[in-house]
Amino acid sequence: MTGNRLRQALQNALYGDATAFAGLAALIKEARDPAATPRVPADPPVRITDRGPADIMMIQNLRDPATPYFGTKKMRAALGRWARMVTVDHGGHGVYLANGNACGDRAVTVSLRDGRRPRQDVYCAG
Secondary structure, eight states, X not given: OOHHHHHHHHHHHHTTOHHHHHHHHHHHHHHHOGGGSOOSOSSXXXXXXXXXXXXXXXXXXXEOSSSOHHHXXXXXXXXXXXXXXXXXXXXXXXXXXXXXXXXXXXXXXXXXXXXXXXXXXXXXOX
16 A cells, blocks of 8 residues: 555545545555455456547546546546536535536536537536
């Protein structure tokens, strides 16, 4: 276990999301018994590229302890022009219809209802 992974888990746990505490517990278990955690992935990693469907819509809270924002930004960059991302200035893991952010809810509802993504990435203030 690296110091960075433990530091990230501790930071995530501070936001109070139950999933963050589960992740922290798993890291502590791994630190106590490293042999219990397999090191070889069951399947080879999937390479994410900008070649694929043109209807990808991502929605992300800035302070999500379960799926950190930096990871979503990397995924968004890898998907290139095929994706749009809606960033909501909020905490917690639930985004759509979960935190009362009308801007984020509207962007996702229009996409689901009409099949239209925003023309560009959207930032929704908290």
